[in-house]
Structures are given as C-alpha cells and as structure tokens.
Amino acid sequence: MSKNNNYWFRLLMVFAILLHPDGVAADNGTFTYRHRGEDYPYSVRQTGDNYTFEFEKNPGIEGRKLLAALQVFQSVYGDDSIRPTYSETFMKEGATCFVFDASYYAYRVCFLPNDYSPAHRNRFWGFVSRVPNAMWLITRNLLPAALLLALFFFFTKRRR
Numbered sequence: 001m002s003k004n005n006n007y008w009f010r011l012l013m014v015f016a017i018l019l020h021p022d023g024v025a026a027d028n029g030t031f032t033y034r035h036r037g038e039d040y041p042y043s044v045r046q047t048g049d050n051y052t053f054e055f056e057k058n059p060g061i062e063g064r065k066l067l068a069a070l071q072v073f074q075s076v077y078g079d080d081s082i083r084p085t086y087s088e089t090f091m092k093e094g095a096t097c098f099v100f101d102a103s104y105y106a107y108r109v110c111f112l113p114n115d116y117s118p119a120h121r122n123r124f125w126g127f128v129s130r131v132p133n134a135m136w137l138i139t140r141n142l143l144p145a146a147l148l149l150a151l152f153f154f155f156t157k158r159r160r
Contacts, residue, residue: 054125069109
C-alpha cells in the first residue's frame with residue numbers, strides 16, 4: 001500500500017470506529033416496574049428485531065400501561081431522551097400500537113390482545129421496537145459523508 005492509500009485507510013477506520021452504531025439493546029431477562037409503591041415484574045426476550053414483554057400482573061388502565069411501556073423501553077434500550085407522551089397511535093393485526101419520539105429513534109410499543117386466550121383475559125403483554133428517525137440519518141450518514149467529501153476536496157486542492 002502506498003503512503004497516500006495508507007493515510008486514507010486509517011482515516012476511514014477512524015470514521016468507522018467513531019460512527020459505529022449503538023448497541024441494540026440490553027440482555028433478555030426479568031425486570032420490575034414500580035408504580036405507586038406496587039411492583040409489577042415483567043420479562044423481556046428478543047424476538048427478531050422486536051423485544052417481547054409480558055407482565056406477571058396487569059398495571060391496569062391504559063395510562064398506567066403506557067407508563068409501564070416507557071419502563072420497558074428504558075430497560076431494553078436505555079435511551080433517556082424518550083418523550084413521555086405518545087405522538088401517534090394505530091392498530092396493527094389486532095394490536096394497539098403507540099409511537100414515542102426520542103432524539104435519534106422513534107419507539108413503538110404494541111399491546112397484544114387477549115381475545116383468543118380466555119384463560120388469560122387479564123394478561124398484559126406486547127412488543128417494543130425502535131426505528132431510526134431523520135436526526136439519526138443526518139448525524140450518522142449525511143454529516144459524515146459531507147465531512148469525508150470536504151476532506152477529500154481539501155486534500156486534493158492542497159496538493160495542486
């Protein structure tokens with residue numbers, strides 16, 4: 001490798017290390033949501049790109065379920081920038097889904113119905129997932145590409 005190619009290779013490696021994506025999520029396991037002095041244990045396991053959660057005890061009304069979902073986001077993804085109110089709601093294959101915004105991701109929680117399980121009518125379970133938003137695209141893709149392009153033009157103009 002020539003000296004010039006070696007320089008570009010090292011620069012590329014530095015950018016690759018600095019811009020490496022964050023880890024996906026925490027380990028699978030059992031966690032506890034605490035609300036008004038009451039404990040609600042729940043388990044989380046990875047199911048593809050999603051993380052499925054199931055509470056041992058139902059927290060109750062929808063508002064409490066959404067607070068519990070925020071706790072699931074924290075235990076799985078550890079993102080402190082998640083806004084506490086949902087920005088969108090929709091139905092997906094019988095599940096009620098809510099979208100929460102954050103700095104670099106949009107988080108989705110879907111509460112699965114218990115319609116087909118008469119023995120578990122009070123079960124609270126569902127899945128969570130996250131999708132990169134526009135800010136992630138800009139900071140992780142567009143800005144580094146623009147910086148590399150600017151550096152390329154800077155070094156090629158400098159040699160002339």
